[in-house]
Structure formats: C-alpha cells, structure tokens
Amino acid sequence: MSSPVLALTGVLYKRLQAHLYPGDGKEAAAILICSRAPGPRLRLLAKDLIVVPYAECDVRERDEIYWPGEYLEKAIDQAEQLGCAIILVHSHPGGLLVFSVADDASDHIVMPCLFEAGGDLHGSAIMTPDGAIRTRLYDRHLKETAVELVSVVGHNLLFFWERDAHKPQRAQRPMAFASGMTAELNRLSATIIGVSGTGSITAEQAARIGFGHNQYIEFDKVERKNLNRILNSTLADAAKGTPKAEMFANAVATYRGPGVAFSVPLSITTREAVLAASQSDVLFCCVDTLEARQLADLISSAFLIPMFDVGVAIPTRKKPDGSAAIAEVCGRIDYVQPGRSTLQDRGVYSPETLRAEYLAKSSPDAHRAEVEEGYIKGVIEEAPSVITLNMRAASALMNEFIARAYPFRLDSNQKYARTEFRLASCEEEFTAEEEFSVAPNPVLARGAQEPLLGLPMLGNRRKESS
C-alpha cells in the first residue's frame, strides 16, 4: 500500500464540510463511500456521502460524538455492490488534526465489523475547521496506513498532505510562482495527453515549473513538418521517426534528471494509456480530435482528476476576389472539474459529432454521402496552428492550472470555467461554471469498474475473438 491518495470532488467536499461544521461547534459525523482507481497507485475516489443526522446522534459534544450504527449498515449496503471502501469521517471542532485515543478505540471496534461485512480496505478521517482532512486506512489485520494526500477537485484545487498535518498553515495554499509552489508540484503527477503543437509547450512548462512526475501520452512520431512547432524536436528525431512522447521525455531528462519524465507512446484510446492516465493528479488535454477529448473528459470524471483542455483554431474566409483571409485567431481553455460540467456538457463534442468524426476517418465516402444528404453538418477544419498561437494558448492553459492550485486571481475562480481569446478582434471572454448545464454523469468516480470509462472498447475482452 504505497502512498495512498483520497480524491474528492469540490461538490462533495463542500457538502461534507457543511455537514461537519453546522456552526454549533459540536462534532458531527459522515461516511464516504469510495471506489478505487486502477493500480498500482492506490487512489480512493469518494463516490457517495452519507451524512449522519445531528438529531439521531445519542451524544453530540464539542469533543465527543456517538452515532447510531444503522448508518454503518446503509454504508455497507452501498459499498458492497461495487466493492467500495468505507471511510468514516468526523469533525474535530477544536482544530486538532490528530486521531485521538477515543478515535483509535472506536476504529478498533468498528473496522472489524466493516471487514466482516466485506471489502479489504476501509478507513477513518477527521476534518478540522480550516477544512483540512487527514485520513488513515486499515487492512483486514487492522494494520494502519496514513493517506499521503487528500486532493479536492473543486473551483480551486486543494491538497492536504499527511506530512504537513502538524503544520498550522496546512490548509493554506502556497503562493503562486514562489518556491512553495515548486516544492509542492514536485510531489504531484501530471499527464499531458498529446505532445504536439500545444502539448509540447504545455509539457515544457509542466516540467520547468516542477511537476515531480510527468507523463506523456502520444502515439505519433516526430516528422520534419513538426519541427516548426514542437518544442525539443530535432532533425535527428525527424530522421529517426522517434515517437514524440519518447523524444519529449528524453529532452526533459536532460534538464530535470532521470525519474521525472515518462513516455506512453500510445493512443489515448487504448486501455494501457487510460490506465496510465488514471494514476495522475492533473490532466492536460492538448489533442486535435473529438474522440481524444472525449477520452480525457471521461478519464477526468471516472478518476476524479482535474482536467485542463486547450484548443486553437484559425478559421478563414473567402474574400470577394476568391483569395483566403484570416477570419479569426482563436484559443479556448476549459477547466473541467469532475462533478460539474464536462466538455460534453459544454458542447465540445456530442454523440453525433463523435460518430461523424469516426465516419470521416474510417469511411470517407460514407461520411461525404451523409454530409451531402444534409445529415452531418459540415465540419470546420482546424487550421494548421502555428507556434505563436500555440504558445499563447498553452501558456494560458498552464496559468489556469496555477490559478486553480495557487489562487492569485482577484475574483473567484468559479467565473473562469472557460476562457476564449480571439487575437483578430482582440477579445477575451470568460464563462462561469454556472453558465453550463450539468447532465447526470454515470462515469463520475467510476474508478476501475469494467469496462473502463463505460466504453466497451476499453474493457477486458469478455468474448474471445475468432
């Protein structure tokens, strides 16, 4: 059980905090039902929250709580269907982020009962008034393991570290662009999906600002035509056709040293790549297909990972004399937090456009026929982007991450779910999270449940092929 992580959505964290701190200064209790991301890293994903009503507690004091066991049964019923872990949470209104003797004694009575009901992993957690959470897990032999990181993916990104639990400043975020930020980033793992035009620039920034673990998922190989826009690519890479992911990891090793950058030279639509992505703390999506964006969107939801998505386009128009002219130079940055609006909710892709993109690739004739029939609307070709635009967009993307993890904006981050800039009209527009509608998301905290992401193509094959 190496360095476990507990991830919560901002939505669920807010509900938990509101329940544990109703304002009366007394302890309160709740239960988290957690699914698991695929290994090897143990990432528990809070899927559901059961709150214990204040009125039903036999004892509720400033330093003591006694609540009815029927809520344990409710948790067991929910957890056993998908083999989930149960984590009992209560508040310490006094601000002590340490498990007390009473907490230890209680766990030693309750945990064996939970294991009797099922599962191989359960735990308990405490929250202090500053919002900090500390969690520990038990195995069947009641061997205790501390959760190294509790991450909360909301409008802001919160990271509560076991090693900082004793520090009074534990709930405060380090200052942006300063050494505290670099120090924390060194403990975090970033996955960059797509290492081409915008991806290589994003990856360069991620490596330089100090992510401790950088992973590049990209199936393509370096070609000569890429050299004008992919950072770190060389003539030698183009001549050899080095996979872009590998090229980039090698380049990062020259300035960050070994053990920091890792290549996954596969398409994000493969099971292996999805499993690799599931291990990370932050996702940067720098791809050029709707299919890949859909995958990134689902990975974010299923494994409760914050996702930063970037897209650029240079639409053109025809002048009266028939020549082409720039219509606009656009960039779009979306911050997606699991539990709120997804890229699909925001209309970046849809079941129709995904099918159309598949058809255009797999059967251009059939696609053309459907376009002519008027069923598929003409798809806007993304213009070949250029490095100046890519850098502007990738920089905005990484600044969006910094703003979420190390808040520096004067206003609430909530107002900036989407940023769009237009260089021709010199406009920048922001869309608040509330402006997007949110459809029910069955993939949320789906974890390792098969098929991965709910897509049969990513599942362990049930039927053998012949």
Place this chain on the structure above:
Amino acid sequence: MTIQENAPEHRAAGQAIEVADENLNFRQVLINDATPSGTQISRGAGFSPAQQTAVLQFHPDGDLEEIRPNESADLSIGRQFIVVETDRLFFLTINGVRFDWPARTISSEVVRKLGKIAPDDELLLTRIDQPDRAIEPHEVVDLGHRGTETFVSRQRVWKLNVQGVVLELNEPTIVVRKAVELAGFDITKRWQIFLIVKGEPKRAVGLDYTVDLRTPGIEKLRLTPDGVHNGEAVAKPRRQFDLLEVDEKHLDALGCFWETVLDADRRWLLIHHYQVPAGYASQIVLLGLEIPPTYPGAQIDMFYTSPPLRLTSGRAIDRTQVSAVICGTSFNGWSRHRGPEAPWNPRTDNVITHLALVESAIAKEVGQ
C-alpha cells in the same frame, strides 16, 4: 383478260406480295395489279375460283383484316396476306387485341407470332371458371368452340426452392450464390449445397454454379452445414470487439446469432436471420449496425440490411440508397436518423434502444 382490258392503268409492273397459309409460312407471289381484289389475291396464291377462301391482310400494328372477294386491298397498308380455304372466320384475342382467323385450329407458334410474344414469356389460354391453361410449344388450339378464344401472355416465372424458401425468378438461370442470398441464408457460412433434380442423384454444386431452371425436373437447392457441431454453440460467432454487457445479454436472450466484426476501419454488429414483417420480398435478412469505437459515447445511427429490403408492392423505399460492403457482402443502408427532439443519450441509449428504432422503421414501410 377482261379485267386487264377494262383497267389498263392497273396493268403496270407486277406487284410482289407475300402470302401465307394458316401456319404463317410466307411465300412471295407476283400480282399484276396495284390494288388487287380478294379474288385476285386468292387466285395469285394458287387457289381455283371454285375454292372458298378467306383473304386476310396484315396491318402494320399486327391486326388482321378480311379482304372480301371483290374488295380492293391497299398495298400501301401492307403486303402480307393469309389465304386459307375456308367458308368462315374464327375469332380470338391475344393480349386484348382481336384477330379474325380463317382456320378452325391455330398452333401456339402462330399465336406467338401473331401476338409478337417473347419466346421466354408464357402463353396462356384463359378459361371461364377454371384456371388459365398454359399452351405448350407445338400445341394446337381448336377455335371451333362457342365464343372467342382469349390468349394472354405473361413474363415467365421460374421457381426454385432453396431449402424450403421458394424463389420466383424472371430469369431462367441463376447463380447458386445469388439464390442462396435471396433466400436469406448467410453465404459467409460454410454450406454444402446440393442441386436436386428429379430422377437423378443429388449433385454437389459450388456457389458459382449456374442453375438452368429450364432443365426439366429441377426441384430444389438443399443446404447442409459443412459440419455438424453439437452443443450450445452451433457455429462460432466472430466476436472481434465487445458491446455493452446489457447489449450482449439482450442479443443472447433474443436467441439470435450475432457477431461483431472489424472490416478495414469500420466496426459492425451483424445480426443474422433478422426477421422482417410480411410485405417485404425477403422475410429474413442480415442486419448490420455500425458501432463507433467510443460507443456508447458516440452514437449508433442508420442501419443496413443484406439483401436490400424490397417491398412486394414494388414501391421504392425512401432514403435507403446508401450502400456499404461489409466483409465482402453488399448491404444497403437506411438513412433513418434520430431527430433533434430525441437525441442519442449515452447514459440510456444502446444497441437495444437502437434495435427498437430499426424495428419501427422497417414496420412503418409496410404500414404496421
């Protein structure tokens, strides 16, 4: 001689006409008159004045008109005549056109010639209160009964029984592959195929063998699987990609034979022996649904059938012109799309809900 003297203007050059007997065997006859009378034609044909003859002139439209003994024939209308010894005319109609016929009997060949009936079409004699009777080659029909004999022709239908499915074909030959496909059997399966001819031992034939349905005694094509596999899985379906678990359970529960196949870059769910309602030429088809890789995130749309579904009413089915070749077999696609009011929902839509759309689209065309 009297005629020649009285009508010197008619003595011009000899006029060539053709004269036939009741079997329509024509021969050339020269007549020294541009407007010969019935009697002149009869004489020219070699009949004596004592013989009672009927003279009939062919009109360009095929009609026959009697020329009476002292009536003049207009050679500009036509130069073909029938001259037969008889004292009366008999009446018949061929495909609704009336003919006066100078003999009591007529052969099927003559009826075909008169009615310009294609050699492959069937000739029938309609009868009251009885089924129409097919007139065989060389058969002679007696026209001496009361009433007018009515002949009709129709496109010949050749029947071939393929494993119990009777095909009605308008061509006298068919390739085995096509016959098996038309009967709704999956030719990608390995079959042993036998041609059964009455009184002959069964003959194994390949998919490319051409069956000549004019051969007497052809009864049927019989199919046997190329091997008998006992056990629950009779044939091993191809499962080259997975569907959702609920889809697979549903398809299994329907008891249908289904496969998932990859063909080039396209991904297909094939449902064999898919039953369609009455009103279609074939009742059993192979149904294909295209499943994009990120299904159910990406939607399923349209559907494909092989053979193409045709309505027995002959009416064309709207928007079914898209074609696709799946693993070498031709399919045609039905452009049936979800409207904006009922878009695909990845949470609730799947193969099962799409099959419901397929079913209703197919039923709609036959008014069900």
